[in-house]
Amino acid sequence: MAVELPQWLEDLRRAEVVDRVRNDPRSGSGRFFGLSGHTAMNAIGWGQAPFDEPWGDLSPEDRALLYAYFNQKGHLEELTEAFRQMFPNRTPDDLIVIDVGCGPCTGGLALAGVLDPPTFDYIGLDSSVTMRDLGERMAASLRRLKGMRRCWASGPAAVDWDRAPSWRSVLVIVSYLLASPTLDPAQLVTDLDKLLAKLGKGRVSVLYTNSPKASANRNFPSFQKAMQDAGFDMPADGTGEIVVERWEGDQQRHLRYAVFHRPAQNRLPLGGG
Numbered sequence: 001m002a003v004e005l006p007q008w009l010e011d012l013r014r015a016e017v018v019d020r021v022r023n024d025p026r027s028g029s030g031r032f033f034g035l036s037g038h039t040a041m042n043a044i045g046w047g048q049a050p051f052d053e054p055w056g057d058l059s060p061e062d063r064a065l066l067y068a069y070f071n072q073k074g075h076l077e078e079l080t081e082a083f084r085q086m087f088p089n090r091t092p093d094d095l096i097v098i099d100v101g102c103g104p105c106t107g108g109l110a111l112a113g114v115l116d117p118p119t120f121d122y123i124g125l126d127s128s129v130t131m132r133d134l135g136e137r138m139a140a141s142l143r144r145l146k147g148m149r150r151c152w153a154s155g156p157a158a159v160d161w162d163r164a165p166s167w168r169s170v171l172v173i174v175s176y177l178l179a180s181p182t183l184d185p186a187q188l189v190t191d192l193d194k195l196l197a198k199l200g201k202g203r204v205s206v207l208y209t210n211s212p213k214a215s216a217n218r219n220f221p222s223f224q225k226a227m228q229d230a231g232f233d234m235p236a237d238g239t240g241e242i243v244v245e246r247w248e249g250d251q252q253r254h255l256r257y258a259v260f261h262r263p264a265q266n267r268l269p270l271g272g273g
């Protein structure tokens with residue numbers, strides 16, 4: 001069966017993304033902000049562009065919108081299916097979510113569609129302020145998401161977390177980030193681990209999703225090694241597919257995924273047995 005997004009999320013995307021692209025005076029007759037579909041994909045670097053820079057006549061905001069128009073929906077569908085499997089029965093208490101390379105709040109919106117009520121702390125990390133702004137605009141436009149407390153930063157090292165460390169569980173989302181040419185996976189895990197220590201000692205789950213293409217996952221082995229060095233095990237690692245509904249009919253969407261897990265750190269490092 002095809003993965004369905006909640007109606008409020010479809011409506012949000014229509015208002016904040018689809019209509020903004022389609023109703024722009026440069027769009028029409030199969031063109032998007034004046035570009036063919038293929039050129040538009042080049043303009044967003046197939047998802048890996050420096051989104052704060054203009055490209056030809058496109059502003060950074062245009063590029064972020066084109067990313068959300070072309071790429072975000074499939075990622076929302078994959079994450080929605082993953083979260084339905086991860087949280088089948090209940091909303092976890094007091095969850096903290098770190099969405100690394102969050103783009104336009106993709107992981108946060110998908111999770112808010114699965115958890116009812118969507119009450120969690122959301123830390124959206126993206127090197128592009130244009131992406132963070134689009135994510136905040138999307139999340140802020142919905143009363144339904146007022147229980148999702150949000151903070152945004154360029155990366156884990158830049159998060160200003162002034163609350164006391166606690167035992168709260170943490171979910172880290174790493175969706176389509178590892179192909180980024182600017183990413184150092186080992187440094188990412190070091191910075192992430194420091195942020196996790198600021199949050200506390202609760203259990204941590206990490207969901208990794210990506211295209212199944214080898215080139216998109218070339219950084220995965222060093223990411224995995226750094227995660228294992230940081231005390232994570234990897235209970236799931238594979239490829240799979242979901243069915244998605246498109247105007248031309250149902251389609252299979254293939255993805256690479258992995259789950260990492262680290263239990264609550266409730267043992268004192270006293271040494272000895």
Ligand SMILES: C[S@@+](CC[C@H](N)C(=O)[O-])C[C@H]1O[C@@H](n2cnc3c(N)ncnc32)[C@H](O)[C@@H]1O
Nearest residue numbers: 047075101102103106126127128175176180183
């Ligand atoms: C392909 S998009 C994925 C966005 C979102 N996770 C999704 O699934 O729709 C990659 C995002 O990672 C961001 N990014 C790239 N390199 C980064 C880095 N080194 N640190 C933080 N964000 C980065 C980009 O700005 C972009 O928004």
